Amino acid sequence: MSTRPSLLSGWGFVAPALSLLCAMNLFPLFFNIYLSLTNADLSGGTVKFVGVRNYTLLFADAGYADALTTTATFVLWSVSIETVVGFVLALSLRDRVPAKPVVLTVLLIPMMLCPVVLSLFWNLILNGSYGVLNQLLGALRLPEPQWLTDSDLKFVSIVLIDIWMWTPFMMLISLAGLNAIPRYIYEAAEIDRAGRWLIFRSITLPMCAPLLGLAVLLRATDALKQFDLVMAITGPNDATTQTLSARLYQVVFRDYKVGLGAAYGVVILVAVIAVATLFVRYLERLQQGQGKREAGLP
Amino acid sequence: MRVIVKLSVLVSVVTLGLAAVACREREPSDTRAAPSAAAPSAAPEQKAAPEQKAAPEQKKALTIWWAQWAPADGLQELANEFGKRENVDATVHQIPWSNFQDQVFQEFGKNQTAFDIVVGDSQWLGRGATKGLYLDLTAWLPTAVKLQSLHPLALKYLAEYPTGSAHYFAAPAETDAMGWAYRKDWFEDPKEKSAFQAKYHKELAVPQTWEELRTIAEFFTRPGAKRYGNVMLTGRGYDDVVMGFEQVLYAFGGSWGDPKTLKVKGALDSPEAVQALDFFKGQLKYAPPGGSKLGYGEVLEPLVNESSAMAMSYFAFFPGLVDKMGAKVGFFPMPKHGDRQYASLGGQGFSISSKVPAPQQELAKKFIAWFLETDTQKKWVQKPGGFTANAEILKSEAFKTASPYNAAFAQSLDLLQDFWNVPVYNELIASTVQRIGEALDGQKSPREALSLLAAQHEKILQAAE
Numbered sequence: 001m002s003t004r005p006s007l008l009s010g011w012g013f014v015a016p017a018l019s020l021l022c023a024m025n026l027f028p029l030f031f032n033i034y035l036s037l038t039n040a041d042l043s044g045g046t047v048k049f050v051g052v053r054n055y056t057l058l059f060a061d062a063g064y065a066d067a068l069t070t071t072a073t074f075v076l077w078s079v080s081i082e083t084v085v086g087f088v089l090a091l092s093l094r095d096r097v098p099a100k101p102v103v104l105t106v107l108l109i110p111m112m113l114c115p116v117v118l119s120l121f122w123n124l125i126l127n128g129s130y131g132v133l134n135q136l137l138g139a140l141r142l143p144e145p146q147w148l149t150d151s152d153l154k155f156v157s158i159v160l161i162d163i164w165m166w167t168p169f170m171m172l173i174s175l176a177g178l179n180a181i182p183r184y185i186y187e188a189a190e191i192d193r194a195g196r197w198l199i200f201r202s203i204t205l206p207m208c209a210p211l212l213g214l215a216v217l218l219r220a221t222d223a224l225k226q227f228d229l230v231m232a233i234t235g236p237n238d239a240t241t242q243t244l245s246a247r248l249y250q251v252v253f254r255d256y257k258v259g260l261g262a263a264y265g266v267v268i269l270v271a272v273i274a275v276a277t278l279f280v281r282y283l284e285r286l287q288q289g290q291g292k293r294e295a296g297l298p
Numbered sequence: 299m300r301v302i303v304k305l306s307v308l309v310s311v312v313t314l315g316l317a318a319v320a321c322r323e324r325e326p327s328d329t330r331a332a333p334s335a336a337a338p339s340a341a342p343e344q345k346a347a348p349e350q351k352a353a354p355e356q357k358k359a360l361t362i363w364w365a366q367w368a369p370a371d372g373l374q375e376l377a378n379e380f381g382k383r384e385n386v387d388a389t390v391h392q393i394p395w396s397n398f399q400d401q402v403f404q405e406f407g408k409n410q411t412a413f414d415i416v417v418g419d420s421q422w423l424g425r426g427a428t429k430g431l432y433l434d435l436t437a438w439l440p441t442a443v444k445l446q447s448l449h450p451l452a453l454k455y456l457a458e459y460p461t462g463s464a465h466y467f468a469a470p471a472e473t474d475a476m477g478w479a480y481r482k483d484w485f486e487d488p489k490e491k492s493a494f495q496a497k498y499h500k501e502l503a504v505p506q507t508w509e510e511l512r513t514i515a516e517f518f519t520r521p522g523a524k525r526y527g528n529v530m531l532t533g534r535g536y537d538d539v540v541m542g543f544e545q546v547l548y549a550f551g552g553s554w555g556d557p558k559t560l561k562v563k564g565a566l567d568s569p570e571a572v573q574a575l576d577f578f579k580g581q582l583k584y585a586p587p588g589g590s591k592l593g594y595g596e597v598l599e600p601l602v603n604e605s606s607a608m609a610m611s612y613f614a615f616f617p618g619l620v621d622k623m624g625a626k627v628g629f630f631p632m633p634k635h636g637d638r639q640y641a642s643l644g645g646q647g648f649s650i651s652s653k654v655p656a657p658q659q660e661l662a663k664k665f666i667a668w669f670l671e672t673d674t675q676k677k678w679v680q681k682p683g684g685f686t687a688n689a690e691i692l693k694s695e696a697f698k699t700a701s702p703y704n705a706a707f708a709q710s711l712d713l714l715q716d717f718w719n720v721p722v723y724n725e726l727i728a729s730t731v732q733r734i735g736e737a738l739d740g741q742k743s744p745r746e747a748l749s750l751l752a753a754q755h756e757k758i759l760q761a762a763e
Contacts, residue, residue, distance in 0.1 A: 254728060
C-alpha cells in the first residue's frame with residue numbers, strides 16, 4: 001500500500017483555504033480593479049467601461065492631494081511618536097518593576113478596546129463645551145482649547161488619540177525584542193566597561209531593530225488606512241483631517257461614485273504595498289547584517 | 299482519506315457558491331402583493347416595476363423609510379391609522395440621520411428596494427429623478443391633491459424637479475424651515491431690558507434685521523459669566539453649515555448661482571456674498587466656545603443650558619425645546635437685511651421607489667393621497683414636529699396659536715430658499731462645507747474661500763452636464 005499522498009488529495013486539503021482566499025481576497029481585489037475602470041454608481045444604473053478616466057480624475061483632484069498630505073503627515077507623526085514612546089516604556093519595564101503584570105495590563109487596555117468606541121469616548125472627553133478635559137482645565141483655571149473645532153488642534157487631537165491607542169502595541173513588541181536579547185551580551189559589555197549609551201547604541205538598539213522595524217511596518221500600514229478616528233472625531237469631510245480612507249468614503253457613499261472610489265482603493269493599496277515592500281527589504285537587510293555579525297563574517 | 303478529500307471539495311464548492319451568491323445582485327423577493335401589468339408612468343430611465351408572484355390572501359404591507367426623529371414617530375401613528383382603514387401593515391422604518399442617506403442610496407442600488415416610499419431630502423430630487431430611482435408623479439399628483447392647496451414654495455422645493463418645470467417626483471411630507479429660538483426669560487427680564495435701553499437707546503425685543511440680531515448677541519455676550527449671544531448652524535457633518543449660511547447669503551444679496559445657466563461665478567463670490575460670509579463669521583464672536591462647529595444635534599444645547607441667548611435651527615426641533623424649557627423659550631423667523639429675508643428650507647418629501655412592484659406603488663400613492671388630505675394634515679400638525687405645507691391650515695388662526703412656534707413657522711414658509719437639488723448635490727454640499735468651514739476657521743479669508751468655492755461649483759456642475 002502506497003503511503004504517498006496523491007495529487008488529488010493534496011489539492012483536496014488545500015482547496016478549502018484556497019477557495020476562501022479566492023472568494024475573500026482575490027475576487028474583491030480584482031473586482032475592485034475592474035470597478036475602478038468603470039463609471040459604476042452606488043445607486044445602480046448602467047455600468048460603462050471608462051478606461052483610466054477615474055485615475056486621471058483622481059490625480060487631478062485637489063482633494064486627493066490634500067488627503068494624501070494629511071495621511072502622510074498623520075503616519076509620520078503618529079508612528080514616530082508611538083515608536084519612541086513605546087520603546088522608552090518597554091525599556092523602563094524590561095527590568096523588575098513593582099506590580100509589573102498589573103502595569104502591563106493597564107498599559108495594554110487602550111489597544112485591546114474597540115477603536116470606534118474609544119473614538120466616541122474621546123469625542124465626549126475632548127468636547128469644547130461639555131468635555132471632561134476642558135471641565136478639568138477650567139476648574140484649574142487653565143485655558144480651555146477647542147480640541148475638536150480649532151483648525152490647528154483637530155488634527156493634533158486625532159494624532160494624540162492614535163498615539164494613546166497604539167503606543168502599547170509598540171511597547172509590547174519592543175518588550176518582546178528587548179527580552180530576546182541574551183543576558184550574556186550585556187554581561188560581556190559590562191566586563192568591557194562599556195557605558196550605558198554605548199550599550200544601548202551598540203547592543204540594545206541593533207538587536208531590537210528587526211522586531212521594532214516589524215512593529216513600525218505593521219503600524220505604518222495600519223495608519224495609512226486611518227478611518228475610524230477621523231469619522232468619529234471630525235467626520236469624513238473635514239478638510240484638515242481628511243485622510244485617504246475618509247476621502248474614499250466621501251467619494252463612494254456621499255458622492256455615489258463607486259468607480260472613482262475603487263480607484264482610490266487601488267491607490268491606497270499600492271501605497272500600502274510600497275511602504276510594506278520598503279520595510280520588508282529593510283528588515284531583510286537588517287537580518288542579513290545580524291546573521292553575518294553572529295557568524296563573524298565581515 | 300477519500301472521505302476527507304470529498305469533504306474538502308464539498309466545502310470548497312459551498313464556499314465558492316456562497317461567494318457567488320453574495321456577489322450576485324439581489325433578485326426581487328417581495329411577497330407583499332400580487333403583480334399587476336398596469337405600471338404607472340415613469341421617468342425616462344426608469345425600468346418597469348419588478349413583477350413577482352405572491353399569495354393573494356396575504357395582508358398587504360407598506361414600508362416607508364425615514365430618518366430617526368420625532369416626526370417619524372408621528373408619521374408611524376398616522377400610518378397605523380391608514381393601516382387600520384386599508385387593512386395594511388404600514389411601517390415607518392427609522393434610520394439614524396448619520397446613515398440615512400447612505401442606506402437609502404445603497405438600497406436603490408438593488409433590483410428592488412425594501413421600501414415603497416422614502417421620505418427624502420429635497421436635494422435628493424435631481425438624483426432620484428434623473429437616475430430613475432423615484433417614480434414620476436407629474437400626472438398623478440394633481441389628481442391626488444389640489445396643487446393650489448399646497449404652499450407654492452414647499453411644492454417647488456420639496457416636490458418639483460427641475461425646479462420650475464412642473465414635473466413632480468415627490469409630495470411634501472414634512473415641510474420645515476429654519477428659524478430662531480431665544481431665551482424669552484432673558485429678553486423679558488426688566489434688568490436686561492433697562493441695561494439694553496441704557497446701552498443702545500432702544501428696546502430689547504425680538505430682532506427684525508440681522509444687524510439687530512448682532513447687536514442683541516453682542517449685548518448678551520458675557521464670557522466671564524459664561525453667557526453668550528447666539529449660536530448658529532456651523533457643523534461640518536452633512537449640510538449643517540450650508541443651511542446655516544444660506545439664509546444670510548441670500549439676505550445679503552448673494553446666491554448659490556443660476557440654476558438655468560449653471561453659472562456660479564459672480565453670484566457666490568460677489569461682494570454681497572463676501573459681505574454675507576463676513577457677517578456670518580463675525581457672529582462667532584458672540585457664540586460660546588466651540589460655536590464654530592455646531593451641528594443639528596448640538597445647536598440648541600447652549601440655549602437649554604443657559605449659555606446662549608439665541609439659537610438657529612429647524613422648526614421641527616422646536617417642540618422638543620418647548621418640552622425642556624416651557625415658557626422660557628420664544629421663537630422668531632429669520633431676520634431681514636434691507637428688504638431681503640430668507641429662511642433655509644428643511645423637511646422632506648414622499649417619493650415612491652421605482653424599484654417596487656406596481657401594486658406597491660399604487661398602495662404608496664393611496665397613502666400619500668390620504669396623508670395630504672386636509673383632515674389628515676390637521677392630525678399631522680398635532681404630532682411632535684409635524685409641520686404641514688397645507689396652505690389652508692397654515693393661514694388658520696387655530697394653527698398659528700396652537701404652539702409658541704407655529705406663527706413664526708407659518709411666516710417662515712414665505713421666505714423659503716433651498717440649495718441645489720441637481721444629481722451632484724452632494725459634491726456641491728461637501729465642497730461648500732469645506733470652503734465655508736475654512737473661512738470660519740480662519741484658514742482662508744471669506745473672499746478667498748468664496749472665490750475658490752464658486753470655481754469649484756462651476757467645475758462640478760459643468761462636469762455633470
